[in-house]
Amino acid sequence: MSVDKSQISLRQTQPNLLTLIKSFFIRHLQVFFYTLGQLSKTPFSTLLTSASLGIALALPAGLNELLITVQEAGSDFTQVNKISLFLKKDISSKQLEQLQQQLKKMPEIVHVEHINEQQALDEFKQHSGFGDALTALEDNPLPHLLIVEPSLSYSDPLQVEQLSNTLKKLPGVDLAQLDIKWLKRLFSIIEIGKTGILVVTGLLAMAVLLIIGNTIRLAIENRRSEILIMKLIGGTNSFICRPFLYLGFWYGFLGGIVAIILVDISLYIVSRPMLQLRELYQTELFNISLMSYTHNLQVLSSAILLGLLGAWLAVRWQLRLIEPT
Amino acid sequence: MIRFEQVFKNYPGANKALANVNFHVKKGEMAFLTGHSGAGKSTLLKLIALIERASSGNVIIGEKNLNQISRHAIPYLRRNMGIIFQDYQLLHDRTVFDNVALPLIISGFSNKEVSKRVRAALDSVGLLKYEKHLPIRLSGGEQQRVGIARAVVNKPALLLADEPTGSLDPDLSREIMGLFSRFNQVGVTVLIASHDINLINQMNKRVIHLEHGKLVSENYNANQISLADGESE
Numbered sequence: 001m002s003v004d005k006s007q008i009s010l011r012q013t014q015p016n017l018l019t020l021i022k023s024f025f026i027r028h029l030q031v032f033f034y035t036l037g038q039l040s041k042t043p044f045s046t047l048l049t050s051a052s053l054g055i056a057l058a059l060p061a062g063l064n065e066l067l068i069t070v071q072e073a074g075s076d077f078t079q080v081n082k083i084s085l086f087l088k089k090d091i092s093s094k095q096l097e098q099l100q101q102q103l104k105k106m107p108e109i110v111h112v113e114h115i116n117e118q119q120a121l122d123e124f125k126q127h128s129g130f131g132d133a134l135t136a137l138e139d140n141p142l143p144h145l146l147i148v149e150p151s152l153s154y155s156d157p158l159q160v161e162q163l164s165n166t167l168k169k170l171p172g173v174d175l176a177q178l179d180i181k182w183l184k185r186l187f188s189i190i191e192i193g194k195t196g197i198l199v200v201t202g203l204l205a206m207a208v209l210l211i212i213g214n215t216i217r218l219a220i221e222n223r224r225s226e227i228l229i230m231k232l233i234g235g236t237n238s239f240i241c242r243p244f245l246y247l248g249f250w251y252g253f254l255g256g257i258v259a260i261i262l263v264d265i266s267l268y269i270v271s272r273p274m275l276q277l278r279e280l281y282q283t284e285l286f287n288i289s290l291m292s293y294t295h296n297l298q299v300l301s302s303a304i305l306l307g308l309l310g311a312w313l314a315v316r317w318q319l320r321l322i323e324p325t
Numbered sequence: 326m327i328r329f330e331q332v333f334k335n336y337p338g339a340n341k342a343l344a345n346v347n348f349h350v351k352k353g354e355m356a357f358l359t360g361h362s363g364a365g366k367s368t369l370l371k372l373i374a375l376i377e378r379a380s381s382g383n384v385i386i387g388e389k390n391l392n393q394i395s396r397h398a399i400p401y402l403r404r405n406m407g408i409i410f411q412d413y414q415l416l417h418d419r420t421v422f423d424n425v426a427l428p429l430i431i432s433g434f435s436n437k438e439v440s441k442r443v444r445a446a447l448d449s450v451g452l453l454k455y456e457k458h459l460p461i462r463l464s465g466g467e468q469q470r471v472g473i474a475r476a477v478v479n480k481p482a483l484l485l486a487d488e489p490t491g492s493l494d495p496d497l498s499r500e501i502m503g504l505f506s507r508f509n510q511v512g513v514t515v516l517i518a519s520h521d522i523n524l525i526n527q528m529n530k531r532v533i534h535l536e537h538g539k540l541v542s543e544n545y546n547a548n549q550i551s552l553a554d555g556e557s558e
Contacts, residue, residue, distance in 0.1 A: 014432070015432065015433050015434045015435065015438065019433065019434065019435045019438070020433040022435065023430075023433040023434060023435055023436075024433060026435075026436065027430065027433070225414075226416055228414075229414050229415075229416060229427075230427070230431070231400070231403075232374070232376075232403065232408055232414070233403065233404075233408070233427060233428045233431065233475065234400045234401065234402075234403035234404035234428060234431055234432070234479075235400060235431045236397075236400040236401075236431075237400075239400075239431055323376075324376045325376065
């Protein structure tokens with residue numbers, strides 16, 4: 001055995017812990033910029049990859065923005081959603097008073113408006129165009145009408161419908177009318193849209209993973225001999241992985257930026273005909289704006305996460321296959 | 326430093342690459358590994374560098390039995406040995422300096438320490454003036470010296486070389502061998518696989534001779550010319 005029984009590692013003066021930690025961060029920073037430099041050396045292929053990633057990311061992000069707009073419009077409609085209570089013809093004014101008081105006490109209701117039979121008739125004459133014909137009637141055929149406005153926390157179509165069913169059973173109420181069928185349809189369409197976007201997002205996320213994974217796989221293959229040398233002189237897997245993970249980060253980042261630009265351009269294009277629509281309907285709804293700060297950040301961070309994940313999968317898969325022989 | 330105990334290595338569907346190999350290279354010793362191609366020289370070096378594992382038997386490096394080294398510990402073990410290849414294995418898109426710096430960067434040395442050590446290593450192989458060159462601009466002998474500088478920059482206790490002079494002419498080969506001798510004189514254990522008998526005979530070192538995977542002789546050649554220290558300088 002060796003004369004001084006020393007282990008081989010004793011010969012080597014290892015860097016101390018502080019140096020190791022400091023070097024670790026410096027090396028990370030170096031790889032961070034080194035990989036950016038690598039990408040800028042091949043601007044065309046970097047642009048192509050980033051653009052394909054951007055398009056794949058822009059599609060779900062853009063659809064989501066549109067869905068949000070429709071959803072906001074839908075919830076605005078629920079807020080103006082009211083229940084019309086047609087009262088029985090023979091209701092006394094005392095009963096009417098009691099009913100109004102009862103409704104006002106219910107927590108689900110914020111406002112009750114009374115339209116008496118005469119007002120109803122006047123309004124009908126005005127709007128229906130039957131004005132003269134109606135004067136020929138001896139009796140006013142219209143009942144008293146109470147317009148009930150549900151409070152905000154009961155504005156969900158299902159809850160409004162329940163409320164309407166309850167009100168229908170109150171004494172003195174002949175008919176409760178609630179036109180929310182179209183609203184329910186809208187909401188179920190929105191639900192379908194949400195699910196659809198989820199599916200599309202899932203598929204496109206896989207596409208992004210595949211694009212990045214394959215790009216990284218090619219990058220690894222191009223550096224095969226370098227990786228072999230690194231392994232032979234004592235490079236750990238994490239050291240060898242590092243530049244490829246940063247490459248994935250950069251692809252994700254660039255793809256995310258492209259996606260944000262694409263979505264904002266598309267939203268701008270769509271917002272112009274929407275503006276016309278809003279003027280025609282004199283509504284504040286369908287207000288399309290560029291993506292919010294948080295949404296931008298969400299798109300960018302999910303792009304970066306996908307980039308890192310794609311790179312990690314590729315590196316994990318590929319590095320096992322590259323061993324010195 | 327290097328101890329082989331009843332080492333066998335089989336490759337599936339082939340003859341035994343190594344059969345019952347026993348030898349011991351002491352710390353600070355310089356030895357040659359020789360034999361025809363296919364005799365098992367490369368396999369033996371691969372077992373030491375843990376590129377391959379023995380089918381049976383013990384390979385002990387320093388005081389570590391390589392059978393007990395896990396896959397994750399391999400990089401750390403390799404940092405304690407410098408490996409030199411016949412085809413140099415340099416990175417052609419990095420400067421000479423960066424090539425030599427690689428083992429230090431992997432080990433996590435600071436920039437200051439890296440440049441100090443790289444310059445010292447390049448100086449010891451006489452290539453300091455080429456530090457900013459790309460390897461491709463250097464001759465074969467110079468590239469191999471860059472390879473040696475990279476192998477010694479980490480101050481390993483053990484140098485392994487696989488046919489280091491295989492692509493060099495006799496003069497350059499002697500020069501490279503002179504370098505190995507000098508590292509050996511400062512205490513580094515050196516094991517060189519080579520089939521260049523003439524060159525080996527000039528070195529007056531122990532020779533481990535393999536044939537068909539078997540160790541056939543271990544000897545010091547008596548009638549050798551000792552290589553003078555000054556010859557390579």
